[in-house]
Amino acid sequence: MTDAPFDSLTGFRAALSRLPAPDAAAFDAAAARNAALAKPPGALGRLEDIALWYAGWAGSARPQLHRPQVIVFAGNHGVTAREVSAFPSEVTAQMVVNFEAGGAAINQLARTFGARIDVHALDLARPTADFTQGAAMEEDDLLTALRVGWEAVDPGAGLIVAGEMGIGNTTAAAAMAAALFGGNPRDWVGRGTGVDDAGLGRKAAAVAAGLACHRGHLLDPIEVLRRLGGREIAAMAGAIAAARVARIPVLLDGFICTAAAAVLERLSPGALDHALAGHCSDEPGHGRLLAALGKEPLLQMGLRLGEGTGAALAIGLVQGALACHSGMATFDEARVSTG
Numbered sequence: 001m002t003d004a005p006f007d008s009l010t011g012f013r014a015a016l017s018r019l020p021a022p023d024a025a026a027f028d029a030a031a032a033r034n035a036a037l038a039k040p041p042g043a044l045g046r047l048e049d050i051a052l053w054y055a056g057w058a059g060s061a062r063p064q065l066h067r068p069q070v071i072v073f074a075g076n077h078g079v080t081a082r083e084v085s086a087f088p089s090e091v092t093a094q095m096v097v098n099f100e101a102g103g104a105a106i107n108q109l110a111r112t113f114g115a116r117i118d119v120h121a122l123d124l125a126r127p128t129a130d131f132t133q134g135a136a137m138e139e140d141d142l143l144t145a146l147r148v149g150w151e152a153v154d155p156g157a158g159l160i161v162a163g164e165m166g167i168g169n170t171t172a173a174a175a176m177a178a179a180l181f182g183g184n185p186r187d188w189v190g191r192g193t194g195v196d197d198a199g200l201g202r203k204a205a206a207v208a209a210g211l212a213c214h215r216g217h218l219l220d221p222i223e224v225l226r227r228l229g230g231r232e233i234a235a236m237a238g239a240i241a242a243a244r245v246a247r248i249p250v251l252l253d254g255f256i257c258t259a260a261a262a263v264l265e266r267l268s269p270g271a272l273d274h275a276l277a278g279h280c281s282d283e284p285g286h287g288r289l290l291a292a293l294g295k296e297p298l299l300q301m302g303l304r305l306g307e308g309t310g311a312a313l314a315i316g317l318v319q320g321a322l323a324c325h326s327g328m329a330t331f332d333e334a335r336v337s338t339g
């Protein structure tokens with residue numbers, strides 16, 4: 001996007017307070033077309049829902065998927081001092097190099113589905129503060145990350161996937177989910193990159209310590225993001241918000257991406273109406289989070305990689321849905337008898 005239309009957190013809140021609706025006329029026309037297509041009613045199942053959802057947001061009764069964009073944000077986390085990941089923090093920067101060289105899973109999937117890929121590393125040499133000791137980010141850091149995310153969205157894109165890379169970020173996402181939706185820290189933590197049982201215990205303890213440290217400040221979703229989140233998480237929230245304002249459909253990726261998105265929904269109910277859950281990851285908190293948001297995932301493939309991979313796979317479903325919706329003949333056109 002061009003410059004983000006806010007230069008303060010108050011401005012970001014204001015941008016989220018007045019959100020455009022989908023195009024009702026395009027949605028209705030797409031629904032009428034769907035009903036006329038030469039197939040038993042409903043026989044394309046969720047592909048039909050995807051096509052109508054896309055038509056409403058794209059403002060076209062017979063849309064094509066053009067210019068899908070995958071944006072990968074990377075950030076480092078101070079909470080890694082609590083030994084909450086199976087990998088060291090330097091992997092974040094090393095994977096950014098790999099993304100830029102085209103060697104990561106997300107590069108292969110983005111290419112497979114014809115998506116452009118952009119990578120934004122956010123201040124990797126300066127991890128967030130350990131949220132068990134204080135706020136992960138200062139207000140300025142959060143604002144910068146939200147703006148990076150917002151401005152990363154191509155206004156001409158027809159679909160956005162926001163992905164992430166950040167050693168330690170499943171612990172940050174678990175803390176955010178617990179703060180936003182309540183429940184026991186144990187309900188929200190999982191093995192992430194593959195921690196053992198002791199690591200899982202350290203993750204739950206870190207989440208509990210974070211909730212205790214920030215008690216009294218977590219009713220505001222922006223404060224949840226600032227105190228418990230991370231730069232790449234904030235940037236995903238900024239990108240998903242920018243897409244909403246520009247009425248660009250979004251596919252959500254895994255647990256961390258969905259935690260970022262949940263901040264927007266808590267700030268402004270309905271803020272995720274332009275977003276479908278691309279998949280449900282193997283991180284157990286993800287299914288719980290999607291249920292709290294009322295989102296039924298499109299795919300369940302046992303992925304737990306992040307990077308945007310699950311959502312990128314689901315681009316194929318959107319392509320299939322729109323190919324059928326916009327390319328099929330109607331009963332009349334195909335001279336097929338109706339029931």
Ligand SMILES: O=C(O)c1ccc[n+]([C@@H]2O[C@H](COP(=O)([O-])O)[C@@H](O)[C@H]2O)c1
Nearest residue numbers: 085166168169170192193254255281306
């Ligand atoms: O997307 C998910 O649901 C997901 C689940 C588990 C791990 N990850 C990825 O693994 C990293 C975080 O794991 P961890 O163990 O360091 O917290 C981060 O780079 C994520 O992209 C991602």
Ligand SMILES: Cc1cc2nc[nH]c2cc1C
Nearest residue numbers: 087091165193305306307
């Ligand atoms: C190697 C590696 C690749 C990743 N991609 C997203 N998260 C990741 C975590 C690790 C450890």
